[in-house]
Amino acid sequence: xxxxxxxxxxxxxxxxxxxxxxxxxxxxxxxxxxxxxxxxxxxxxxxxxxxxxxxxxxxxxxxxxxxxxxxxxxxxxxxxxxxxxxxxxxxxxxxxxxxxxxxxxxxxxxxxxxxxxxxxxxxxxxxxxxxxxxxxxxxxxxxxxxxxxxxxxxxxxxxxxxxxxxxxxxxxxxxxxxxxxxxxxxxxxxxxxxxxxxxxxxxxxxxxxxxxxxxxxxxxxxxxxxxxxxxxxxxxxxxxxxxxxxxxxxxxxxxxxxxxxxxxxxxxxxxxxxxxxxxxxxxxxxxxxxxxxxxxxxxxxxxxxxxxxxxxxxxxxxxxxxxxxxxxxxxxxxxxxxxxxxxxxxxxxxxxxxxxxxxxxxxxxxxxxxxxxxxxxxxxxxxxxxxxxxxxxxxxxxxxxxxxxxxxxxxxxxxxxxxxxxxxxxxxxxxxxx
Numbered sequence: 001x002x003x004x005x006x007x008x009x010x011x012x013x014x015x016x017x018x019x020x021x022x023x024x025x026x027x028x029x030x031x032x033x034x035x036x037x038x039x040x041x042x043x044x045x046x047x048x049x050x051x052x053x054x055x056x057x058x059x060x061x062x063x064x065x066x067x068x069x070x071x072x073x074x075x076x077x078x079x080x081x082x083x084x085x086x087x088x089x090x091x092x093x094x095x096x097x098x099x100x101x102x103x104x105x106x107x108x109x110x111x112x113x114x115x116x117x118x119x120x121x122x123x124x125x126x127x128x129x130x131x132x133x134x135x136x137x138x139x140x141x142x143x144x145x146x147x148x149x150x151x152x153x154x155x156x157x158x159x160x161x162x163x164x165x166x167x168x169x170x171x172x173x174x175x176x177x178x179x180x181x182x183x184x185x186x187x188x189x190x191x192x193x194x195x196x197x198x199x200x201x202x203x204x205x206x207x208x209x210x211x212x213x214x215x216x217x218x219x220x221x222x223x224x225x226x227x228x229x230x231x232x233x234x235x236x237x238x239x240x241x242x243x244x245x246x247x248x249x250x251x252x253x254x255x256x257x258x259x260x261x262x263x264x265x266x267x268x269x270x271x272x273x274x275x276x277x278x279x280x281x282x283x284x285x286x287x288x289x290x291x292x293x294x295x296x297x298x299x300x301x302x303x304x305x306x307x308x309x310x311x312x313x314x315x316x317x318x319x320x321x322x323x324x325x326x327x328x329x330x331x332x333x334x335x336x337x338x339x340x341x342x343x344x345x346x347x348x349x350x351x352x353x354x355x356x357x358x359x360x361x362x363x364x365x366x367x368x369x370x371x372x373x374x375x376x377x378x379x380x381x382x383x384x385x386x387x388x389x390x391x392x393x394x395x396x397x398x399x400x401x402x403x404x405x406x407x408x409x410x411x412x413x414x415x416x417x418x419x420x421x422x423x424x425x426x427x428x429x430x431x432x433x434x
Contacts, residue, residue, distance in 0.1 A: 004247075005242060005247060007184065007187055007188050007191055008191055008238065009235070009238065010188060011188055011191035011192040011194070011195045012195050012231070012234055012235055012238060013231075013235070014188075014192060014195075014390075015192055015195035015196050015198075015199055015231075016195075016199065016227065016228075016230075016231030016234075016235075018196065018386075018387060018390045018391075019196065019199045019202050019227045019231070020224060020227045020228060020231075021379075021383045021384065021386055021387040021390075022202065022203065022354060022358065022387050023202050023203075023220075023223035023224050023226075023227050024220070024223075024224060024377045024378050024379065024383050024384070025357075025358045025361055025377050025383065025384040025387055026038075026202070026203055026223060026357070026358075027220035027223050027224065027375050027377065028361060028373060028375055028376055028377040029042045029357065029358075029360070029361055030223075031220070031373065031374045031375040032364075032371055032372060032373045032374070032375075033045055035298075038203060038294075038295065038357075039052075039055045039059070039203070039353050039354070039356070039357040040052045040053075040055050040056040040059070040295050040298055040299065041298070042357045042360050042361075043055050043353070043356060043357060043360055045360070045364065046359075046360025046361075046363045046364050046367075047360060047363065049304070049424075050417075050420060051356070051360075053299065053304050053416065053420045054413065054416060054417070054420075055353045055356070055357075056295050056296070056298070056299040056304075056305065057299075057305075057413065057416030057419070057420075058349050058352075058353060058412075058413045058416075059292070059295045059296075059353070060295055060296040060299070060305065060309075060322075060325075060326065060329075061329065061412060061413075061416065062345065062346075062349050062409060062412050062413060063346060063349045063350050063353075064288065064292035064293075064295070064326060064330075065326060065329035065330040065332075065333050066330075066333055066337075066342045066345045066346040066349070067200070067288055067292070067342075067346045067350070068122060068285060068288050068289065068292070068326070068327075068330035068333075068334075069118070069122070069330045069331075069333035069334040069337060069342045070197075070337075070339055070342035070343045070346055071281060071284050071285045071288060072118035072119075072121055072122050072281075072285060072330070072334050073114065073115075073118055073334060073337075073338065073339040073342060074281055074339055075118070075121065075278055075281035075282065075285070076114035076115075076117055076118050077114075077254050077255055077339065078255050078257075078258070078274055078277045078278045078281060079114075079117070079274075079278055080114065080254070080255070081254075081255040081258040081270070081271075081274045082271055082274050082275070085113065086112065086113045086114050086117065087112055087113075087114060088112060088113070089110045089111070089112055090111050090112055090113065091111050092108050092109065092110050092111070093108070093109045093111070094106060094107075094108050094109075095107055095108075095109050105404070109336075109338075110338075115334055115335045115336075116335070118334040118335075119331040119334050119335060121282065121285065122285070122327055122330050122331050122334060123327055123331065125282065125285050125286050125289045126289055126323050126324065126326070126327035128286065128289075129286070129289045129290050129293075129318065129323055130313070130316065130318055130320050130323050130324070131316055131318075132316040132317065132318055143279060143280065143282050143283025143286055144283050144287075146276055146279045146280055146283065147276075147279070147280030147283045147284075148233070149276070150257070150273055150276030150277055150279070150280055151233055151237055151257075151280070153261075153273060153276075154237065154240060154241075154257045154260055154261060154273060155233075155236050155237055155240045157240075157260070157261060157264055157265060157269075158240030158241065158243055158244045158260055158264065159240055159243065161243075161244060161264045186397070186401070189393070189394060189397040190397075190401070192394065193344070193347050193394060193397075193398060194343070195234075196347060196351070196394070197343050197346070197347055198234060199227065199230060199231070199234075200346075200347075200350070201284070201287065201288070202223055202226060202227045203354065217374075220375045237257075240260070241256055241260050244260050244263055244264060245259065245260060245263060255274065255277070257273055257274070257277050258270045258271075258273060258274040258277070261273045289323065289326070289327070292326055293309075293319050293322035293323040293325075293326045294319060294322070296309045296319075296322040296325060296326065297309060297310065297311075297312075297319035297321075297322040300322070303423060303426070303427040304420060304423045304424065304427070305423070306325070308321055308325065309321045309322040309325045310322075341405065344398060344402060344405065344406075345405065345409050347394070347398065348395055348398045348399070348402075348406050348409055349409050349413065351391045351394050351395050352391070352395050354387075354391055355387070355388045355391030355392060355395070358384045358387050358388050358391075359388055361377065361384055362381065362384065362385075365380075
């Protein structure tokens with residue numbers, strides 16, 4: 001997306017800064033409102049119940065299912081390095097919406113073995129977390145260890161290998177001379193969106209706020225420390241890849257870690273690192289499943305979501321119904337969307353509400369100044385203000401670049417409002433009867 005090394009690294013750095021600024025802001029929100037549901041709880045407290053509902057609806061219907069589906073689709077990309085048949089087309093369908101082809105461009109939907117296999121892994125990870133938080137947490141520690149180790153191996157192998165002639169002599173460090181400032185900025189924002197998808201997850205701790213021990217200390221420590229560590233890893237990984245392979249090869253690769261190791265150590269070593277990267281993707285999927293179902297559960301408990309997702313499993317003590325609901329939606333998206341489409345849909349929807357949640361921080365500083373804040377956002381008001389500005393710029397750019405799909409995402413979010421009105425009437429009638 002970035003078309004030059006400088007734009008790519010700028011996007012990684014700015015993405016890290018934005019994520020850390022968001023983590024500082026969310027640390028204050030999480031420490032003063034340590035409730036399950038994250039942004040659902042903050043927007044409800046800061047602006048009123050309907051705002052919390054709109055976030056929760058987006059998260060449960062669009063945001064988290066599309067995130068899980070995109071992670072699973074990405075994992076299939078890694079796996080296709082080992083088994084190319086996974087990416088082989090089974091059939092192709094041309095999709096065009098009559099009357100809207102000028103707005104939503106027709107495209108070919110290609111169905112491969114990757115889609116049903118992605119569903120299989122989504123269901124497995126849902127089952128693991130259904131069986132209990134302890135089991136899910138133990139699996140997450142193991143998978144995270146595999147992920148960090150595999151990335152460290154790629155970085156080490158690449159940095160200690162001699163740079164190839166094409167990689168060392170033909171890297172486009174600066175944007176092409178003919179690119180105008182507007183084109184460079186659009187390329188930067190497109191790359192930033194991809195970087196923020198990679199960084200995403202820093203807010204997940206807030207979704208399970210009621211389950212975090214000593215949130216006053218652990219929220220800021222985990223959020224800020226985690227984002228900073230991941231940022232360093234990604235920057236080192238990008239530098240390692242560009243040391244070994246030409247920029248155009250890196251940009252076009254569907255499984256870059258495997259390609260780097262294959263270039264240096266051969267196909268056998270690349271196969272092992274690919275297996276490790278598949279396991280690391282499972283780690284990302286597992287952590288996302290682990291935290292995501294809490295929002296739907298919290299809303300159903302409050303009477304403003306489908307009753308079918310309410311309740312804690314009596315034996316495993318997990319929101320089992322909410323996990324199943326989330327897994328089914330994610331599976332449907334994995335069957336019908338591509339990695340790029342799912343990623344863009346998730347980033348667009350999620351960052352609207354990341355920004356809105358931080359706006360609620362400003363509001364509660366004024367409306368509830370005496371609410372206990374064990375952790376106060378560093379750099380207030382500039383740090384949260386810059387985060388909100390960044391979120392606004394990102395979402396507007398995505399909408400301008402992809403107006404059709406972005407508008408469909410907004411429509412799916414707004415469809416929840418009639419449900420909200422109905423659930424509120426039912427809840428009010430029940431309260432009056434009581």
